[in-house]
Amino acid sequence: MKNLLSLCVAALLTVLMVGSAFADKLTVACDTSFPPFEFKDPETGTHTGFDVQLWDAIAKKIGTEYTLQPMDFNGIIPGLQSNQVDVGIAGITIKPERSKVVDFSDPYYNAGILILVKAGNTSIKDIKDLKGKVVATKLGTTSADFVKTNCGAKEVKLFPNSDAMFMELVAGGADAVMFDSPVIGDYVRKAPKGQVEVVGPLYQGQSYGIAFPKGSALVAKVNAALKELRANGEYRTLYVKWFGSEPK
Structure with a gap:
């Protein structure tokens, strides 16, 4: 009888320990395609990028395991609100x-919004020239809010990922793309020479932060890890790797 009781207690402890281990493994949401912050590596089939590698460095500092969960950007904040995910890192602009x-978290990247057009398009030089035009951008983003409010566009086409909005521009379905500066810059660097060009200044400076459910105890831990990564040079190494310049 004692042996049976001991076995039952041991089994219960094992279940509790396993449950605790799973509870400690975070679900981290990232965008499906937001290069160079996150994108699927065609060679490995796994997601990589600045956000992905920065979070991996943070996770090591705070001593936690995690599962990366790529999803459409406009589903990340609802996922955090419903506690389906524990962390969101996807170039999320900090807005009131x-x-x-x-x-x-504390800001980890400073950005803005740029206008991208097909090379040789002389009809668009800055934001005032977007009036009456078709502008493509990404659904659920600060850029989408800015375009709707400030451009006077004839039509704002919203896409679930950045690849689709760039394809729309190149195919002639949009006169311009207006979106976050690092993503525009990455696309210009990789596009065939003479295909697209940036026009006008940088609009609406903004900062990206890592998002958490309200009241999450992770915020303080992540802020401490970010501070340490900046101090020891790991943040700079990742920044230069993915953006080709010094941190701003």
Whole structure:
């Protein structure tokens, strides 16, 4: 009888320990395609990029395991609100309205919004020339809000990922793309020479933060890890690797 009781207790402890281990493994949401922050490596079939590698460095610092969960950008904040995911890192702009429903880390990247057109398009030189035009951007983003409010476009085409909006521009379905500067810059560097060009200045400076469900204990730990990664040079190494310049 004692042996049976001991076996039952041991089994219960094992279940509790396994459950605790799974509870400690975080679900981290990233975008499906937001290069150079996150994208699927065609050679390995896994997601990589600045966000992905930065989070991996943070996870090592705070001593946690995680599962990366790529999803459409507009599903990340609802996923955090419903506690389906524990962390969101996807070039998420820190905005007052978002801060009402999720918590943010300290900023980890400073960006802005740029206009991209097909090379040789002389009819668009800055934002005022987008009036009456068709502008493509990404669904659920700060860029989409900015375009709708400030451009006077005839039509704003919204796409679930950045690849689709760039394809729309190249195919002639949009007169311009207006989106986050690092993603525009990455696309220009990789596009065939003479295909596209950036016009106008940088609009609406903005900062990206890592997002968490309201009240998450992870915020303080992640902020401490970010501070350490900046101090020891790991952040700079990743930044230069993915953006080809010194951190701003």
